[in-house]
Amino acid sequence: MSASVELQDVCADFGSFRAVDNVSLSIEAGEFFSFLGPSGCGKTTILRMVSGFISPTAGTISIGGKDMRNQRPNQRPTALIFQNLALFPLMPIWENIAFGLEARGVDKKTRRKRAEELLALVDLPNAADKTVAQLSGGQKQRVAIARALAVEPSVMLLDEPLSALDLKLRQHMRAELRAIQKRTNVTFIYITHDQGEALAMSDRVAVMSHGKLQQVAPPREIYNQPATGFVAAFVGESNIFSGTLASRSGDRGEFQTESGVFKGRLGPDIGDGAKLYVRPEHVKLDAAAINGNTIPVEVTDIAFEGNFISIQTIDATGRTVVSETRNDGTASVPDRGTKLFASFDADKAFILADEAKNQPVAAA
Amino acid sequence: MNDLVHRYGTALTLLMCLAVAFWLVILVIVPNLYLFENSFRPYLPVQDMGGPKDVYTLKNYLTFFNSPIHITVFISTVLYSSIVTVICFVLAYPLAYYLSKKVSVKSLPAIFLLLTVPLWVSEIMRSFAWFIILSLRGPLNYLLINIEVIDKPIRWMTGFRSVIIGLVYTYVLFMLFPIYNAIQSLDTAQIEAADDLGAPWWRIHWRVILPHAKPGIASGSVMVFMLSAGSILVPTLLASTNSRWFTEIIQQWMFESLDWNTGAAYAFLLLILCTVFVTLVMRIFRVKLSDIAK
Ligand SMILES: Nc1ncnc2c1ncn2[C@@H]1O[C@H](COP(=O)(O)OP(=O)(O)OP(=O)(O)O)[C@@H](O)[C@H]1O
Ligand SMILES: [Mg+2]
Numbered sequence: 001m002s003a004s005v006e007l008q009d010v011c012a013d014f015g016s017f018r019a020v021d022n023v024s025l026s027i028e029a030g031e032f033f034s035f036l037g038p039s040g041c042g043k044t045t046i047l048r049m050v051s052g053f054i055s056p057t058a059g060t061i062s063i064g065g066k067d068m069r070n071q072r073p074n075q076r077p078t079a080l081i082f083q084n085l086a087l088f089p090l091m092p093i094w095e096n097i098a099f100g101l102e103a104r105g106v107d108k109k110t111r112r113k114r115a116e117e118l119l120a121l122v123d124l125p126n127a128a129d130k131t132v133a134q135l136s137g138g139q140k141q142r143v144a145i146a147r148a149l150a151v152e153p154s155v156m157l158l159d160e161p162l163s164a165l166d167l168k169l170r171q172h173m174r175a176e177l178r179a180i181q182k183r184t185n186v187t188f189i190y191i192t193h194d195q196g197e198a199l200a201m202s203d204r205v206a207v208m209s210h211g212k213l214q215q216v217a218p219p220r221e222i223y224n225q226p227a228t229g230f231v232a233a234f235v236g237e238s239n240i241f242s243g244t245l246a247s248r249s250g251d252r253g254e255f256q257t258e259s260g261v262f263k264g265r266l267g268p269d270i271g272d273g274a275k276l277y278v279r280p281e282h283v284k285l286d287a288a289a290i291n292g293n294t295i296p297v298e299v300t301d302i303a304f305e306g307n308f309i310s311i312q313t314i315d316a317t318g319r320t321v322v323s324e325t326r327n328d329g330t331a332s333v334p335d336r337g338t339k340l341f342a343s344f345d346a347d348k349a350f351i352l353a354d355e356a357k358n359q360p361v362a363a364a
Numbered sequence: 365m366n367d368l369v370h371r372y373g374t375a376l377t378l379l380m381c382l383a384v385a386f387w388l389v390i391l392v393i394v395p396n397l398y399l400f401e402n403s404f405r406p407y408l409p410v411q412d413m414g415g416p417k418d419v420y421t422l423k424n425y426l427t428f429f430n431s432p433i434h435i436t437v438f439i440s441t442v443l444y445s446s447i448v449t450v451i452c453f454v455l456a457y458p459l460a461y462y463l464s465k466k467v468s469v470k471s472l473p474a475i476f477l478l479l480t481v482p483l484w485v486s487e488i489m490r491s492f493a494w495f496i497i498l499s500l501r502g503p504l505n506y507l508l509i510n511i512e513v514i515d516k517p518i519r520w521m522t523g524f525r526s527v528i529i530g531l532v533y534t535y536v537l538f539m540l541f542p543i544y545n546a547i548q549s550l551d552t553a554q555i556e557a558a559d560d561l562g563a564p565w566w567r568i569h570w571r572v573i574l575p576h577a578k579p580g581i582a583s584g585s586v587m588v589f590m591l592s593a594g595s596i597l598v599p600t601l602l603a604s605t606n607s608r609w610f611t612e613i614i615q616q617w618m619f620e621s622l623d624w625n626t627g628a629a630y631a632f633l634l635l636i637l638c639t640v641f642v643t644l645v646m647r648i649f650r651v652k653l654s655d656i657a658k
Contacts, residue, residue, distance in 0.1 A: 053556055074562040086553035090575045099571070100561035151561055 002029040002187045003064030003077060003154035005050060010059035012045050012211075019045045021211040022059075027189060027204075029064075029154075032181050034190045036198040037208035038234065043191040044083065045211075047157045050189065051080040063155060074103075079148035083159040085140055087132045093119070093143055094128035100151035118146040122180065138169045145180065155187045162197065174201055195235050199223065207231045227267055229352040232277035239283060239321055241276040245351060253351050258317045262293045264349030273354035282348035283323035285311060285340045294343040297321055299334050309333060313342060403628035424629035434613055438634070441610040442641055444524045445592040448531045452539040452588045453581060455532070460543035460580075461573065465552060479537060487534060491601040494530045495521075498602070524607045530598040535591050539584035546580025547573060579655040586642055593638050610634055 005027040012020035020042040027033045035043045048054045050061055052073035061068045063077060073080075079100075088096050095102070097118050098111035106114070116128055122142035132140065141161060148156055158177075162170045178201050181188045192198050198205045199219040207214040207222060207230070215227035226232035233240065243257030253266045255276045264276055289296070297313035300320075309331065311323045321342050325331050334340060368377045404420045412418065428434050467475065482490060497504050498520035505517035520526050550573060558568040574581075599609030614634065617627035646653075 051560055053560075073556070073560045074564070078560070080557070080560045082553045082557060084551070084553055086551060086557040088554060088558075088572060091571070099558065099563070102571075103558075103561060103563035103567055147561070 002185055004029045005033075005155055005187065005189065006060075006062045006065075007046075007050075008060045008062075010046070010049065010056045010061060012042070012049060012054065013057040019211050020049070020056075023208075023211075023213050024059075025206060025213065025216050027187060029187055030185050032178065032188045032190065032201060032203045034192060034198040034202040034205045035208055036192055036195060036205050036235070037214075038193055041208045042211040043193075043208060044159055047080065047159050047189065047191055050155070051078050051157050052076050077154040078157055079151055079153035079155075080157040081144050081148050081159060081161050083161075083163070085144040085161070087140060087143060087147070089132045091132075092128070093130050093132065093135070096132065096143055097146045097150050099147065104151075114150060115146075118150055119143075121149070121183075122146045123176070137165050138173060141165065141173060142176075145177070149180075149184065149186075153186060155189060156181075158188065158190045160191055160193065162192075163194070170197070177201065199235070207235065209234070226277065226350060226352060229267075229275050229277060229354045232279075232350060232352055237280050237322070237324075238277040239280060241278075241319070243276065245270065245274055252346065255349075255351050259295050259315050259319055262344075262349060263346035264351045265347065267350055267352035270351060270353050274351050275354050277350045277352055278344045278348060280310065280322040280324040281308075281326075282344050283321060283342050284344065285313070285323050285334065285342055287340060289341045290343050292343075293346060293349065294341050295321060297340055297342045299336050299338045299340065302333055302336065313340065315342070399624075399628040400632060402625050403632055405625050407623040407625045424626045425633065427626055428630060428633055434610075434630075437608050437613055438610050438637065440524070440607075441593055441634075442638070444528060445531075445589050448528055448535070448592045449539075449585050449589045451528065451532050452536045453543075453585060455536055456539035456543055456584065457577070457581070460540055460547055460577075461569075464544050464548040464550075465555065479540070483537065487597050488601075490534065491530055491598050494526065494533065495601055498526050498529065521602065522604050522606070524603070526602040526604070527599050527607060527609065530602040531592045531595060534595070534598055535588045538587040538591060542580040542584040542587070543577055544580075546577040550576045578649075578651060582646065582649070582651040582655060586646075589642060590638060593634065 007026070008024050010020060010023045011018060023046065035046060037043055045054070049056050050063070050068075052068065052071055052075075055069075068076060088099065091099070094112060094115035097115040098106075101111045101114060112128075116125075119125055119127055122145055124139060124142050124146070127135065127139065127143070132143070135143065144161065161177075162173050165173060174197060177188075177190075190198070190201065199222070202219055204216060204218050205222050206216045209230045215222060215231045217225075217227070222231060222235055226235065229240075232238045241255070241257040241259065241262070243255050246254040246256040246261060248254075248266060251266050253264060255262050255264055255274070257276065262276055264278075267274075285297075285299075295315045297315045299311060299313050301312040303310040303312070304327075307327055308324050309327050311325070311334065313321050313323065315321060323342060368380075372380070403424055404422070405418060406421055406423055408415075408417055428438075463472065463475065496502055500517050500519060500521075504520070505514075508514045509517065520529070554572055554576075555568055558572045563571070594611060595609070596611040596615060599607075599612060600615075603609060603612075610630075611634070614627050614630045617623050617630060621627075
């Protein structure tokens with residue numbers, strides 16, 4: 001009961017504005033796949049193309065190996081959960097959930113029974129005869145999921161369904177959604193601009209910027225081996241050094257910056273505008289200099305974040321370098337003004353194409 | 365109130381309130397009360413007024429119930445006003461849906477202008493225009509014959525046909541705008557959700573759009589029905605000899621028989637019976653008064 005989804009060279013234009021630019025990827029059947037990107041990067045547009053509300057300007061979309069061109073939304077094996085849920089406020093909850101079955105001509109008794117089963121599945125028993133207005137945000141959320149599941153879609157499309165919920169509920173619903181996906185084994189395509197959500201729930205994540213795919217990979221790879229500067233900066237935090245690539249050998253390179261020459265790993269497709277990215281947790285502060293990738297710095301600020309401690313420093317050129325250490329309860333924290341040496345592993349430093357090189361492009 | 369005084373000063377606020385009160389009391393309430401009072405008095409020659417015969421009575425109202433012809437006219441007025449209301453709905457609903465969900469926002473002002481331009485012309489002119497269009501040798505028959513839809517001219521102005529056409533034309537916008545407003549306020553995502561869940565277009569209308577538009581449909585229907593039943597110009601101009609409108613009878617009492625008392629009684633009967641009718645219909649369709657006020 002799940003299907004693969006394939007996008008091939010898909011573009012979407014609104015007038016002269018290209019909202020989705022040449023996106024190609026394939027999502028496996030039963031996968032929990034997320035699109036992650038900032039507001040306005042084209043996530044909803046992709047989802048609306050998959051569900052059939054808009055047609056791609058170019059490229060093809062196929063679901064379960066079948067070309068979806070000329071298939072109306074009501075003919076596709078997809079169910080979309082809208083950004084604002086779009087429940088029917090004038091119907092009781094059970095009719096909301098059974099609406100898809102009603103449209104398929106299922107009789108009332110069966111519909112009611114199925115609605116109650118689905119309500120149990122999403123952990124909302126006894127809500128069948130309530131109205132939409134009587135439910136809380138999280139409960140509405142579940143009704144929307146149940147309504148989409150009722151039509152037994154092969155592909156569920158979810159457009160930031162948790163964005164309206166508070167933090168605690170959001171975390172709870174994350175686990176719930178993941179569990180529902182595993183239970184039903186339906187392909188989930190999930191949209192979010194919340195990286196925590198994408199990383200925690202997904203089998204694979206596609207990071208997008210300005211309508212372009214930046215990287216498609218499992219969450220750990222996205223975080224540990226960002227493919228572009230945009231990914232390194234958008235997912236998690238990074239210290240960013242501008243400069244020029246001085247030399248390269250294999251997948252390693254030497255990067256010339258104002259603060260010195262650093263060794264790092266080379267990302268794919270580096271143009272002229274490469275930068276060096278290092279995550280704060282990979283920056284160590286020591287009293288003595290170590291060979292290679294070391295910058296003398298002075299501590300300027302210390303932020304205690306609970307499970308970790310963030311230490312801000314500046315180097316001789318005035319650049320801020322942030323270092324993070326886990327708070328294991330015993331870690332010693334340097335005082336403000338202490339002079340130390342910041343260093344990082346060449347394995348943990350990435351020389352990547354600059355995000356500024358991925359500016360929006362006008363459609364041809 | 366304080367807000368008004370603060371914004372416009374005491375003098376201007378007082379003036380505005382007085383103007384509204386004048387309009388309401390002198391121009392609306394007092395004349396109606398006067399008519400209402402008169403409807404319970406017998407129609408008397410001048411010398412008997414204030415005399416022993418000038419007592420309150422239900423005689424004027426009973427005149428109606430004792431006159432089968434007037435009752436028939438009343439019933440056909442209600443019937444044909446209902447038909448007008450239904451036709452207005454059938455015309456206005458698709459247009460309202462189209463305007464609120466399909467037309468691009470940019471072209472809306474132009475369309476609304478086109479729709480309301482006829483309202484700039486007085487009702488009497490528009491009714492006369494229909495009188496000309498619908499006449500036996502008028503442009504409509506000429507057109508229909510020339511495009512070979514019909515081979516003999518149709519006698520439009522017989523029975524209630526022309527009255528219905530005239531009333532629909534005059535009042536259809538009173539149906540359009542409330543429905544337009546209602547559908548406009550429906551989140552388009554709900555329509556898309558229903559579509560996505562596999563519902564065909566007619567079910568989307570039946571289950572999602574129509575229920576949402578119900579208050580608009582109700583207030584549009586009440587307006588069109590009441591305006592039609594109370595209309596005098598259109599029926600006078602477009603009715604034939606065999607189709608009389610209840611308002612014409614009221615007019616007869618007042619201006620031909622000069623019996624304002626019975627005329628007033630008939631006018632209030634029209635108001636009361638139509639209100640009862642509308643209330644009943646609203647019950648059947650489960651519309652509440654508060655829905656309409658929204
Ligand atoms: N109907 C439209 N007409 C014109 N431009 C549009 C239309 N729909 C979307 N856009 C533009 O396309 C871009 C992508 O929009 P989209 O809704 O896909 O963004 P998104 O990634 O879902 O953002 P968000 O996280 O805010 O929901 C935006 O810049 C938006 O302005
Ligand atoms: Mg969106």
